[in-house]
Amino acid sequence: MYHYHVRFLQILGLVLFLTTGCGQAAKPEPRESAVQSSEPPAGENIRVAAASDLRFAMEEILKEFHRIHPEIQVEVTYGSSGNFYTQLSNQAPYCVYLSADIDYPRKLIEQGLAEKETEFAYGIGHLVIWVPSESKLDIERGMELLSDPAIRKIAIANPKHAPYGRAAEAALKKSGRFEQVESRLVLGDSISQTAQFVQTGAADVGLIALSLAISPAMADKGRFWKIPQDLYPLLTQGGIIMKSAKSPKAAHAYRKFLIGEAGQAILKKYGFDSPDK
Numbered sequence: 001m002y003h004y005h006v007r008f009l010q011i012l013g014l015v016l017f018l019t020t021g022c023g024q025a026a027k028p029e030p031r032e033s034a035v036q037s038s039e040p041p042a043g044e045n046i047r048v049a050a051a052s053d054l055r056f057a058m059e060e061i062l063k064e065f066h067r068i069h070p071e072i073q074v075e076v077t078y079g080s081s082g083n084f085y086t087q088l089s090n091q092a093p094y095c096v097y098l099s100a101d102i103d104y105p106r107k108l109i110e111q112g113l114a115e116k117e118t119e120f121a122y123g124i125g126h127l128v129i130w131v132p133s134e135s136k137l138d139i140e141r142g143m144e145l146l147s148d149p150a151i152r153k154i155a156i157a158n159p160k161h162a163p164y165g166r167a168a169e170a171a172l173k174k175s176g177r178f179e180q181v182e183s184r185l186v187l188g189d190s191i192s193q194t195a196q197f198v199q200t201g202a203a204d205v206g207l208i209a210l211s212l213a214i215s216p217a218m219a220d221k222g223r224f225w226k227i228p229q230d231l232y233p234l235l236t237q238g239g240i241i242m243k244s245a246k247s248p249k250a251a252h253a254y255r256k257f258l259i260g261e262a263g264q265a266i267l268k269k270y271g272f273d274s275p276d277k
Helices: 002-020 052-068 081-089 103-110 139-147 163-174 178-184 191-199 248-259 261-269
Strands: 034-036 044-051 072-079 096-099 120-125 127-132 154-157 185-188 205-209 222-226 235-241
Touching: 044 052, 044 081, 044 248, 052 072, 052 191, 052 248, 052 261, 072 081, 072 248, 081 096, 081 103, 096 103, 096 248, 103 235, 120 248, 120 261, 127 139, 127 163, 127 191, 139 178, 139 222, 154 163, 154 191, 163 178, 163 191, 163 205, 163 235, 178 185, 185 191, 191 205, 235 248, 248 261
Parallel strands: 044 072, 044 096, 154 185, 154 205
Antiparallel strands: 034 072, 096 235, 120 235, 127 205, 127 222
8 A cells, every 4th residue: 555655646746846847926946956046925837858068058148037027037058959858748738849950849830739920030040160279279260170180089979960060071971071070079068068168178179159158157267260151051040938837927037038139138248149130
């Protein structure tokens, strides 16, 4: 009888997690991978799955959003857009999905998990080559630098599930350097982890997001060279509101802020071009 009781409590806990993830009042447990707002008055709660290139821009966005909407609590979890797509396809309890590739949100719409009218583009991302400040590598050599035999490891995000990884692979192939460097590539699970590989010395150079290269955490720790846009597909970043969102009004307020003047100004500060450009 005891085992049946334990199993009942486990199932009940799972149901409560799934039903309150995007709803009212229930507070998520703090996690290392999540960024929570300052404590607002009792109100609505939304959970956001965001591409990791947004990490630093989002910290500033949340401060301004909470100033305008103190009644809404936002929890953002960062990671690979492709991994989030898989989780959301299996109905992970996120209210808003911000992808580094707008095609992932569109696939969720096709699956009937989000309404077409909630789709939005919030920015155009850019790819750069980045080296630490202490590196003797000449970053101004651009793509040619990657063929330097002194470079042992080159970090890129995993192309299987990271849009920036696919962009990096495309740039390497179009510039005719992929075969030269393929054996030296190390793959990060996300673009943030890719940047960490270079910062910690696990790689000599990395192909990372401009938004990370110019962030307060990295701006004074390295040098970058912006990869020409014609070497990789446009990184149109976009999002959706999931049908499972139990606070749709709050989710729409968050969406409106991101694509509005204030949100776009902050994203521009972190290197994102307007999707209307």
